[in-house]
Amino acid sequence: MKAVCYYGKEDIRVERVPDPEILNPRDAIVKITATAICGSDIHIYGGYIPTMMRGDILGHEFMGEVVEVGRDNRRLTVGDRVVVPFTIACGHCYFCKEELWSLCDNSNPNAWMAEKLNGYAGSGLFGYSHMYGGYAGGQAEYARVPFADVGPIKVPESLTDEQVLFLSDIFPTGYMAAENCGIRQGDTVAVWGCGPVGQFAIKSAYLLGAERVIAIDRFPERLALAASHGKAETLDYSDVDVLDRLRAMTGGQGPDACIDAVGLEAHGTTLDAWYDRAKTSLMLATDRPHALRQAISACRKGGTVSIPGVYGGWLDKFPLGAAFAKGLTLKMGQTHMHRYMPGLLNRVERGEIDPSFIITHRMSLDDAPEMYRTFREKHDQCIKVVMRPGDSPSHPPPDTPFPSGN
Amino acid sequence: MPLPVLSHESQLPLADVESWAALGAGGMLLLLGTSRRSLVGLGMAAAATPLIYRGVTGRWPGVIAACLPSDDSKSALAGDRGLHVRESVRLELPVAEVYRFWRRLDNLPSFMAHLDRVTMDDATNRSHWIARGPAGLSVEWDAEIINEVENQTLGWRSLPGSDVVTAGSVNFDSVRGGRSTQVTVNLQYAPPAGRAGAFVAALFGSAPGQTIREDLRRLKQILEAGELAQVQSPASRS
Numbered sequence A: 001m002k003a004v005c006y007y008g009k010e011d012i013r014v015e016r017v018p019d020p021e022i023l024n025p026r027d028a029i030v031k032i033t034a035t036a037i038c039g040s041d042i043h044i045y046g047g048y049i050p051t052m053m054r055g056d057i058l059g060h061e062f063m064g065e066v067v068e069v070g071r072d073n074r075r076l077t078v079g080d081r082v083v084v085p086f087t088i089a090c091g092h093c094y095f096c097k098e099e100l101w102s103l104c105d106n107s108n109p110n111a112w113m114a115e116k117l118n119g120y121a122g123s124g125l126f127g128y129s130h131m132y133g134g135y136a137g138g139q140a141e142y143a144r145v146p147f148a149d150v151g152p153i154k155v156p157e158s159l160t161d162e163q164v165l166f167l168s169d170i171f172p173t174g175y176m177a178a179e180n181c182g183i184r185q186g187d188t189v190a191v192w193g194c195g196p197v198g199q200f201a202i203k204s205a206y207l208l209g210a211e212r213v214i215a216i217d218r219f220p221e222r223l224a225l226a227a228s229h230g231k232a233e234t235l236d237y238s239d240v241d242v243l244d245r246l247r248a249m250t251g252g253q254g255p256d257a258c259i260d261a262v263g264l265e266a267h268g269t270t271l272d273a274w275y276d277r278a279k280t281s282l283m284l285a286t287d288r289p290h291a292l293r294q295a296i297s298a299c300r301k302g303g304t305v306s307i308p309g310v311y312g313g314w315l316d317k318f319p320l321g322a323a324f325a326k327g328l329t330l331k332m333g334q335t336h337m338h339r340y341m342p343g344l345l346n347r348v349e350r351g352e353i354d355p356s357f358i359i360t361h362r363m364s365l366d367d368a369p370e371m372y373r374t375f376r377e378k379h380d381q382c383i384k385v386v387m388r389p390g391d392s393p394s395h396p397p398p399d400t401p402f403p404s405g406n
Numbered sequence B: 001m002p003l004p005v006l007s008h009e010s011q012l013p014l015a016d017v018e019s020w021a022a023l024g025a026g027g028m029l030l031l032l033g034t035s036r037r038s039l040v041g042l043g044m045a046a047a048a049t050p051l052i053y054r055g056v057t058g059r060w061p062g063v064i065a066a067c068l069p070s071d072d073s074k075s076a077l078a079g080d081r082g083l084h085v086r087e088s089v090r091l092e093l094p095v096a097e098v099y100r101f102w103r104r105l106d107n108l109p110s111f112m113a114h115l116d117r118v119t120m121d122d123a124t125n126r127s128h129w130i131a132r133g134p135a136g137l138s139v140e141w142d143a144e145i146i147n148e149v150e151n152q153t154l155g156w157r158s159l160p161g162s163d164v165v166t167a168g169s170v171n172f173d174s175v176r177g178g179r180s181t182q183v184t185v186n187l188q189y190a191p192p193a194g195r196a197g198a199f200v201a202a203l204f205g206s207a208p209g210q211t212i213r214e215d216l217r218r219l220k221q222i223l224e225a226g227e228l229a230q231v232q233s234p235a236s237r238s
Helices: A039-045 A111-118 A161-168 A170-179 A196-207 A220-228 A242-249 A271-281 A290-298 A320-325 A337-349 A365-377 B014-036 B039-057 B062-067 B073-077 B095-103 B105-110 B194-204 B208-225
Strands: A002-008 A011-016 A028-037 A061-069 A081-084 A142-145 A188-192 A212-217 A233-236 A257-260 A304-307 A329-332 A361-363 A385-387 B083-091 B115-121 B126-132 B138-149 B153-158 B166-175 B180-189
Touching (some): A028 A365, A161 A170, A188 A196, A188 A290, A196 A212, A196 A257, A212 A220, A220 A233, A257 A290, A271 A290, A361 A365, B083 B194, B095 B105, B095 B153, B095 B180, B138 B166, B180 B208
Parallel strands (some): A188 A212, A361 A385
Antiparallel strands (some): B115 B126, B153 B166, B166 B180
């Protein structure tokens, strides 16, 4: 089959690889009809995620048709149309029972790697390094889905792929980010980053009862989408002093909750952002937490800072003193996908939200290397790329269809 | 016979970092100290010695080590010779179910990597164990159950005259109001002697605690999830 493979920093190739096979009784094989590039894939592309190996298949936002099931999988049958959550969970361990699905004890065969780094290991993830299990990802024609009797959610034919695809990660991720804010009627929520997760966090904050949402970014098309579709007030941080404006907009009190939907590769214009850039480029720091620092500074006393953005290592100049002084609550982590998918599918079915509004690029699998670049550089007003493995490439490739053709 | 492959050193993630940090700091002090050619410099150079020792050998000199807290249950339990590991794991199952699985000793190879096969003779409470190691070599011994309290504890040891002298015990504790079970394994291969002893040491590698921890992780996967988490081998993906 065809698959999007990692070959090193900024080296993504579309390769021919063997088709996946059923390995375990609860597995299923899914023929992928739609798959997306996630902002967190861009962290891999930039070489920020350790334990990636040459040839690893990328992608963790995918859906498709079940074409094979393992002998103990009694929930799926061949022909089912499913969306697959990016976190892999067994459904029976302590964490799954507590609905902390992304912390599943039994789905990461390389848990020891993550234990060395973090003390304890989270669940396995599709296409997201060997530390997270080394599972082949979903930017491919087929994928093997472990524990497919608890993960994938069946979707009705009345909804299109584009309407349900983002149940695989970014919609639940934005929703959990908003839910973690503990929003009460009348609250003001500030959201850093108007990428896909930020957009869903904005929509979700309103769904959960926020009165005002203030969105912060610097790309005009992203701010425009946050304003037009998300109904957020917007701040361009390259233009205004964010802390000053947030203070003014909230009568000197600060937002009740702040969401950092940026993560470890934050861009900024202030002194600390340049400091981060210098230190990470010299390999003296692992992350650039500029957005997080600002969210902590901006948040009102006793408020909540919710972090759906991905962080990887040891943060430098982290203002824990400010968080302590203001009695903040910090909430974070990989999304507990299985907890949110059914409820959010219902919201899509009821027409409360149509997640396809964020899609800007519809491509084929062969376009992946180019689209990783476009998405990272935010060229061409790119916000979200969806690839359909069945489609032919939008740009005809040269003579050999696959770069290294094995 | 010495057992070079056996080490009970800490496997904590910071151990490597600490080694490099110590080596770096020691080297720096040594350079600064020797370049000063003064009494202070001499002091600095002298202070570098334990740091460099820690960096190179991975342990603090005895005098300093005595002042540091022991950071690891395994090193605390290990004697000078042989192998003694204690590890534990929690499962979301009632204690009876976990006990029943473990009591069938022939189930052990399904999650203990070093075991190839265990056969039980229910009439005599004796069992025959086969361990397989690197290069397809194997070693066998007979064992007997010496302690058994249903749903609480199980102990066994190799019969006198076996090539391998070993003993093990497992405690099963009902925790979290009976919803979970905590399994604590004590495993001893001691004192190893001759070819078989060296072989057993090789089976457990340089970090026996980690080896058993991975075994218990597999036990948890089998009993909770019903299958072992696995991925397609990288070879089949290239």
